[in-house]
Amino acid sequence: MKVGTDGVLLGLWAALPKNGAVLDIGAGTGLVSLMLAQRGEALTLDAVELDSEACAQAQDNVAASPFAGRITLHQGDINAFVGGPYRLIVSNPPFFSPDVRSPHAGRDQARHISALPAHVLAANCARLGGEEVAMVLPWQAQQQWCEPMAEQGYHLYRRCAVYSVAGKSEPVRALLQWRRQPGALDCSELVLREPDGRWTAAFRALGRDFYLNF
Numbered sequence: 001m002k003v004g005t006d007g008v009l010l011g012l013w014a015a016l017p018k019n020g021a022v023l024d025i026g027a028g029t030g031l032v033s034l035m036l037a038q039r040g041e042a043l044t045l046d047a048v049e050l051d052s053e054a055c056a057q058a059q060d061n062v063a064a065s066p067f068a069g070r071i072t073l074h075q076g077d078i079n080a081f082v083g084g085p086y087r088l089i090v091s092n093p094p095f096f097s098p099d100v101r102s103p104h105a106g107r108d109q110a111r112h113i114s115a116l117p118a119h120v121l122a123a124n125c126a127r128l129g130g131e132e133v134a135m136v137l138p139w140q141a142q143q144q145w146c147e148p149m150a151e152q153g154y155h156l157y158r159r160c161a162v163y164s165v166a167g168k169s170e171p172v173r174a175l176l177q178w179r180r181q182p183g184a185l186d187c188s189e190l191v192l193r194e195p196d197g198r199w200t201a202a203f204r205a206l207g208r209d210f211y212l213n214f
Helices: 005-013 031-039 052-063 105-111 118-127 139-151 201-207
Strands: 020-025 043-049 071-075 086-091 130-138 155-165 173-179 186-193
Touching: 005 031, 005 130, 005 173, 005 186, 005 201, 020 031, 020 118, 031 043, 031 052, 031 071, 043 052, 052 071, 118 130, 118 139, 130 139, 139 155, 139 173, 186 201
Parallel strands: 020 043, 020 086, 043 071, 086 130, 155 186
Antiparallel strands: 130 173, 155 173
């Protein structure tokens, strides 16, 4: 799996605790876990990935990083995972319709909502003691995840509308973060590219610690 913008956005934007344990559900090849480990020097991370090939690649990526001592990979189903509690749980969940298939079973598993339905993900966040939860989702699919999260006692307190290009009328992604305590919702916007294709100054500022060409 290639490095995707969704994972990068989540890794850059999620508000982190100063210390403690973080859980990455659906870790893929380890991108988000590695980014959070770089941002939070006092964090330890558990990264759970169902696909064995992706998890093996994540193991290699973590082993080659300076953060190998703080990231633990777990290959298996999140429903069977035992751990927690966690200061933060992050996930870039699958959200494609099950009738959209690729020739690659592992990629389908990572991309399709049937592999990890919203209510199942929300229930696992609660079961594993997540104090806060951060996700990246399609803008149009927010409600599909927000309702199960609310049913599990989580309150949305941060939301960033992500636009692919300046001037577009509708965002393409929503960055969302919930916590247990109710409170005001902080809304923001992020535009990724200028009309001529250049990265915006805002995105370059957000990602300068990770993109070599920023």
